[in-house]
Amino acid sequence: MQAINFSYLAHKSLRMFIPDLKGLEPEDYESEEIEAICTECGGNTHGGWKYKLQGDNEWREYDSSKDGLCLDCSSRKSFEEEMKQNKIRYRESFMNRYWFIPTDLENAGFKTYERRNNITTNAANTCIAYVKEFQKGKPEERHNLLLMGNPGTGKSHLSVAVARTLREVGFLVGFITTGKLLALIKDTYNRDSDRSENDILEDIKKFDLLVLDDLGAEQGNKDEFSWTRKTLFEIINSRLGKPTIYTTNFNDSNIAEAVGERIASRLYVKSKFIDLFTDDYRKKLRVI
Ligand SMILES: Nc1ncnc2c1ncn2[C@@H]1O[C@H](COP(=O)(O)OP(=O)(O)O)[C@@H](O)[C@H]1O
Ligand SMILES: [Mg+2]
Ligand SMILES: [Zn+2]
8 A cells, every 4th residue: 555645745735725836737846834833832833835936946935924823722712712702792791781871861971961050060070080980999999979969960961971981991880770670670570581580689789880770760559669669679789889870869858768768878878979959951951
């Protein structure tokens, strides 16, 4: 049996893919494999081909500028890259499950927030400072924000601005009204739900920052009163030690009545307070 000469086979096959060698016979050129060192593991690897046409003095190179990785390292790297992309996709879809920006606030940012008076100016400045602190401070030193004020004064607007800015720099951020979050929990009671109430509570623990918008507006009907309070308490408890932004139309003197004493007192722990008791911005937009 005749041994197969692989290096001759390789030499011959170069005519198939090196344009200079197209149509030539194997005797018309010389060839050598270029050996390279894998830049990752230092092992020998294929570094392309060099060839010399009959009558030429110079060697030419083909495919010699590879990524410099051996097959093993190259496939490991692309696997790692794929895992990284999967992780990013998973993170995004996780966040989007708790990302409900109201349509009129889709473009809400610090730039679009008018500083109409001292109150709105202070509120915006406190939020901007909050974003800065969030990024440079230690995680355990981060605060909560409690935005209180009458409707239409920009509490949600400023919270969206904070949430979006921090999400864009890579933090895991959620934005949801307490009413919507309670509805998501209620959905898990459906027989065909594949998630449990506890799954949701575990999810919301994970966020670096969670905005709980419009606290106090979630009151369902009378039958649900105690369930709502109990569940709201569990939600707020699950965020203990993790920064949370609360917005509410209630104030210091009626918040306890709206959400219950236990919840109300939790809101002030480690919180920076933002007062937005000023006139409704939407009234400015009236035609007459
Ligand atoms: N100071 C402001 N500058 C610009 N737009 C504002 C300002 N305050 C409120 N708005 C706009 O008015 C509307 C109501 O504000 P919103 O933040 O939803 O009020 P709320 O305090 O009730 O959460 C939004 O469209 C918001 O963008
Ligand atoms: Mg609001
Ligand atoms: Zn290698």
